Amino acid sequence: MKKDITYCGYIGIVGRTNVGKSSILNQLIGRKISITSHKSGTTQKNIVGIHTIKQHQCIYIDTPGIEIDRKNLEKNLFQNKYCMQLIIFVINKTKWLQLEDIILQKIKKFFIPIILIINKIDHIKNKTQLLPFINLIHKKHQFLSIIPISAKTGKNINILSNTISNNLPKSKYIFLQNNITIHSKEFIICEIIREKLIRLLNQEIPYLIKVQIERYWINSCGIHCIYAIILSQNIRQKKIIIGKNGNKIKKCYLLAKHDIQKYLNKKIILTLNIKTVKA
Structure with missing residues (x-):
């Protein structure tokens, strides 16, 4: 070859x-x-x-x-x-x-x-x-x-x-060799947070829950700071996401932080906020 x-x-x-x-x-x-x-x-x-x-x-x-x-x-x-x-x-x-x-x-x-x-x-x-x-x-x-x-x-x-x-056609590479996805870091981070919510909340809320990154910056110490918003459709959903004494959102935070740090291979400061929006 x-x-x-x-x-x-x-x-x-x-x-x-x-x-x-x-x-x-x-x-x-x-x-x-x-x-x-x-x-x-x-x-x-x-x-x-x-x-x-x-x-x-x-x-x-x-x-x-x-x-x-x-x-x-x-x-x-x-x-x-x-x-x-x-x-x-x-x-x-x-x-x-x-x-x-x-x-x-x-x-x-x-x-x-x-x-x-x-x-x-x-x-x-x-x-x-x-x-x-x-x-x-x-x-x-x-x-x-x-x-x-x-x-x-x-x-x-x-x-x-x-x-x-063995079954790919001869062709020039479409992407750079070190690329692993076309999606932004923000998109992957949102997906990681959404995964934790889906797993933790199971059937309690619809799987169509949405997460948005409102701010993403790197501070003077080189730490990646991420401010993410979880969008809930109503107050009831917000309470479910928070959980009793905040246990659900805390667990989501810990699991998401671990996977995001693994994905970025960097230390992060993660902030999660829940915002109620109209469906």
Whole structure:
């Protein structure tokens, strides 16, 4: 392989809600840029992750989870600014339901090679079910590859990564080699805070909770100072977010601060405020 030859392409990650798409993205990138939770619908918009190693640049698009009543599937998967070279279709263990058939029929129309990922194999108690299931879905489509993985443990992520790299077209890099996402630091920080809220509040408030960075600066000691606002729809929601004796917001603060410092690799001063706005 000549050193001056590079390979680059966009890879869409699709599937129903709560199959682990964001966890797979984070494993492939090697950094946490897409938030995760057991609550379906956590990812609200396309998250772009970039992984460049040696002569390959993979640009991943983590799409919001698809639900049975989702109408504009094509628009959700492929915005005009992205031209996919590969699709990663993620399913949950050995579950293939009506929605998987609907998704497959839609994405087949794009005539883009599809890698089928069977995620959460660490949760499959009877591993003898796996091979017959793979044989069954082989008949549904000529997938580029079918790979059982565990995004939680990282099992077979290297196989997935190699399969993707080996099927990228020759192309110049689109982004700088040290880029890991197109999103701003502020966006990622908001997502980290939102993740903690979703996990802590579970079903108590809608997952469509919003977070905004009002101020972000670096002080004279080199510490990153972040003033974030959590937007609640009413007083009741605000009280739920605060929690009894402020326990919920305190825990959110501690968890978010830890992950933000890890993401930035810098010391931070985090301030969280809750503001009530009209829905």
